[in-house]
Amino acid sequence: MHDIWLREPILYVEKSRSMVTSWWSAAEAFHMVMTRQPAKAIFWAQDEDRALALRDYVWTLWEQMHPALQAMFPVVRPRIKQSYDKLELTEGGMCLALPGKDPDKIRSEHPTVLVMDEANFIENGGEAFDVALASRVPKVLLISTAAPSWLRRVTKCAKPEGIS
Numbered sequence: 001m002h003d004i005w006l007r008e009p010i011l012y013v014e015k016s017r018s019m020v021t022s023w024w025s026a027a028e029a030f031h032m033v034m035t036r037q038p039a040k041a042i043f044w045a046q047d048e049d050r051a052l053a054l055r056d057y058v059w060t061l062w063e064q065m066h067p068a069l070q071a072m073f074p075v076v077r078p079r080i081k082q083s084y085d086k087l088e089l090t091e092g093g094m095c096l097a098l099p100g101k102d103p104d105k106i107r108s109e110h111p112t113v114l115v116m117d118e119a120n121f122i123e124n125g126g127e128a129f130d131v132a133l134a135s136r137v138p139k140v141l142l143i144s145t146a147a148p149s150w151l152r153r154v155t156k157c158a159k160p161e162g163i164s
Helices: 002-007 021-035 048-064 067-072 104-109 125-134 150-155
Strands: 010-015 040-045 086-088 094-099 113-117 139-145
Touching: 010 021, 021 040, 021 048, 021 094, 021 113, 021 139, 040 048, 040 104, 048 086, 048 094, 048 113, 094 104, 104 125, 113 125, 125 139, 125 150
Parallel strands: 010 139, 040 094, 040 113, 113 139
Antiparallel strands: 086 094
């Protein structure tokens, strides 16, 4: 999946609980933020709690990194002293959790990566996706459990990509 993510500017992954796709998406976004600073990742979900869960995954990944990697990608402040909805790196990289309420926040944040978790179920998901396209967000990752929605209509003609 990593190779597909690197190749595609917009990627939609239909998920199930057993796939651990939300963790994978947080890791991919965080890797891009770390290695392309001052990149910014936005985690967009149905509500603040779900967006914060993705940000928490990123904090867990950073806290579990080898100390040498933590030294290469230091945080601005310890977790307890950072804003509740962010992880900020010293060189300007940032991961930000936003609830899927106001799609214009995507435009105002100028993200490098937009991760929409459970995209099929976000009330303003289609509008947020339109904003991301209009704002030319370089990487968009849409992950969701299958369901009829705006995203199903958009991806109806998409070609499945096999994983070997």
